[in-house]
Amino acid sequence: MATILIVEDEADIRELVRFHLEREGYAVLEAADGPEGLEKAQTHLPQCVILDVMLPGMDGFEVCRRLASGETTAQIPVLLLTARGEEVDRVVGLSLGADDYVVKPFSVRELMLRVKAILRRTEQSRRAPTLNRNGIILDGVAHCVSVNGEMINLTATEFRLLEDLMRHPGAVRTREQLLNTVWGYSFEGYARTVDTHVRRLRQKLGDKADMVETVRGVGYRLHA
Amino acid sequence: MATILIVEDEADIRELVRFHLEREGYAVLEAADGPEGLEKAQTHLPQCVILDVMLPGMDGFEVCRRLASGETTAQIPVLLLTARGEEVDRVVGLSLGADDYVVKPFSVRELMLRVKAILRRTEQSRRAPTLNRNGIILDGVAHCVSVNGEMINLTATEFRLLEDLMRHPGAVRTREQLLNTVWGYSFEGYARTVDTHVRRLRQKLGDKADMVETVRGVGYRLHA
DNA sequence: TGGCACGGTTACAATTCCGTGACAAGCGAT
DNA sequence: ATCGCTTGTCACGGAATTGTAACCGTGCCA
Numbered sequence: 001m002a003t004i005l006i007v008e009d010e011a012d013i014r015e016l017v018r019f020h021l022e023r024e025g026y027a028v029l030e031a032a033d034g035p036e037g038l039e040k041a042q043t044h045l046p047q048c049v050i051l052d053v054m055l056p057g058m059d060g061f062e063v064c065r066r067l068a069s070g071e072t073t074a075q076i077p078v079l080l081l082t083a084r085g086e087e088v089d090r091v092v093g094l095s096l097g098a099d100d101y102v103v104k105p106f107s108v109r110e111l112m113l114r115v116k117a118i119l120r121r122t123e124q125s126r127r128a129p130t131l132n133r134n135g136i137i138l139d140g141v142a143h144c145v146s147v148n149g150e151m152i153n154l155t156a157t158e159f160r161l162l163e164d165l166m167r168h169p170g171a172v173r174t175r176e177q178l179l180n181t182v183w184g185y186s187f188e189g190y191a192r193t194v195d196t197h198v199r200r201l202r203q204k205l206g207d208k209a210d211m212v213e214t215v216r217g218v219g220y221r222l223h224a
Numbered sequence: 225m226a227t228i229l230i231v232e233d234e235a236d237i238r239e240l241v242r243f244h245l246e247r248e249g250y251a252v253l254e255a256a257d258g259p260e261g262l263e264k265a266q267t268h269l270p271q272c273v274i275l276d277v278m279l280p281g282m283d284g285f286e287v288c289r290r291l292a293s294g295e296t297t298a299q300i301p302v303l304l305l306t307a308r309g310e311e312v313d314r315v316v317g318l319s320l321g322a323d324d325y326v327v328k329p330f331s332v333r334e335l336m337l338r339v340k341a342i343l344r345r346t347e348q349s350r351r352a353p354t355l356n357r358n359g360i361i362l363d364g365v366a367h368c369v370s371v372n373g374e375m376i377n378l379t380a381t382e383f384r385l386l387e388d389l390m391r392h393p394g395a396v397r398t399r400e401q402l403l404n405t406v407w408g409y410s411f412e413g414y415a416r417t418v419d420t421h422v423r424r425l426r427q428k429l430g431d432k433a434d435m436v437e438t439v440r441g442v443g444y445r446l447h448a
Numbered sequence: 449t450g451g452c453a454c455g456g457t458t459a460c461a462a463t464t465c466c467g468t469g470a471c472a473a474g475c476g477a478t
Numbered sequence: 479a480t481c482g483c484t485t486g487t488c489a490c491g492g493a494a495t496t497g498t499a500a501c502c503g504t505g506c507c508a
Contacts, residue, residue, distance in 0.1 A: 117323065155484060157485070170366045192486095192487080195465095198467095199467065216379065216494070216495080217381075218367055379494080381496070414497070414498060417496085417497055419455065420457090420496085420497075421497095422456095423457070424496095440453095440454065441454075453507100455504085457502070457503090459499090459500085459501100460497105461496100462495105463495080464495070466491105466492095467491090468490085468492105470487105470490105471486105471487085471488085471489105472485100474483105475482105475483085475484080475485100476482095478481080
């Protein structure tokens with residue numbers, strides 16, 4: 001499941017949060033100061049960072065800024081822990097790119113909900129190695145596809161075609177777009193080739209065949 | 225820029241928030257109760273909804289639930305306004321799919337920052353050129369159109385025609401202009417062809433048919 | 449009031465578009 | 479070499495789409 005990094009100098013708070021996060025099934029990394037937090041963020045690329053603003057040495061804002069400017073770490077959502085009533089701090093934090101904050105002393109339950117909310121928001125945009133839409137599951141690593149739990153056997157071309165459609169659920173893909181991504185830019189052939197492969201794909205999809213919709217005069221689309 | 229809907233029964237709070245939102249450059253819609261808020265959300269698809277929990281009649285949680293279960297409105301982020309200290313409410317709200325909350329009485333500055341944070345988070349996924357005028361929603365990526373929340377089925381030509389009109393709301397488009405952009409410069413045909421397609425389009429638009437206005441002697445125009 | 453220009457409406461034939469089946473070339477394994 | 483599988487192309491046919499023409503309704507102007 002998701003990995004979460006907590007950067008906090010007070011050990012008892014780290015333990016408290018770790019305990020609850022692990023009970024929810026998350027993997028937890030700890031760091032006691034800013035530099036350690038930055039380094040663990042860069043090496044482990046957690047799905048979320050819980051970051052105390054008051055840190056010895058480098059403060060949380062500086063960590064936040066450096067995370068946002070790093071190429072690999074810019075996408076990691078940050079949840080700030082601030083002291084009560086420091087509205088100025090919150091303002092600075094949010095404008096620095098933090099995704100959310102919680103005021104200390106905080107309700108653990110609320111913190112968990114906020115972490116979940118952040119992960120829920122980001123997991124949609126993150127590219128999943130296995131795609132799953134309405135009973136069609138495509139595993140890019142194992143290179144296999146199941147429909148309603150039953151494995152089906154796709155050829156390489158059919159697999160890439162389905163993959164492209166599933167990566168753009170609800171979006172129309174023109175024959176040219178499909179030829180470019182599935183067959184490659186060097187392919188110089190008949191656009192109707194796509195049709196034939198769509199037909200073969202639909203055949204193998206069985207009762208989920210109508211998930212692949214025809215948009216007449218435009219192209220094909222995976223039902224959203 | 226972005227459109228924001230505020231659902232709040234107290235008119236002075238609506239005005240206060242509207243004033244600051246408009247100063248930031250946002251377009252603002254107002255609704256005084258839950259049903260009105262739902263309806264405006266469905267027809268205008270704002271980029272964000274600011275929703276008071278305490279509403280006469282249908283409360284904010286119910287509005288939130290219905291927004292989340294609607295196909296077109298599920299993606300709209302919701303920012304809840306709750307009364308001080310009602311942690312139970314916050315928890316319920318966040319688990320219902322609200323993206324954030326602010327406790328009343330709130331700092332306007334903080335509210336603005338939270339709205340900006342929400343918009344920043346969602347604008348990445350909102351890159352899609354979806355046009356929206358008065359209940360007619362045209363999604364260029366999915367290549368589909370909905371009127372009052374109901375999907376309608378347009379042919380490719382009808383779609384391009386509506387797209388051109390919606391890209392120029394309130395502006396008259398002559399038949400020649402339409403022929404050039406919708407049919408392409410190479411088209412050499414009868415200008416009255418446009419009329420036939422306008423008619424077919426109006427038929428499918430149902431009670432929104434009069435959004436496509438005739439400007440006698442000039443061309444057609446989408447009602448502003 | 450009548451004529452006229454313009455757009456709405458209807459009908460229809462031509463065309464386009466897509467699903468389907470068939471087929472041959474390519475390719476790897478046996 | 480032979481077989482089986484994959485893949486690209488093609489032709490046919492049905493269905494949806496589209497352009498055109500003819501006819502009708504309405505507003506405008508003298």
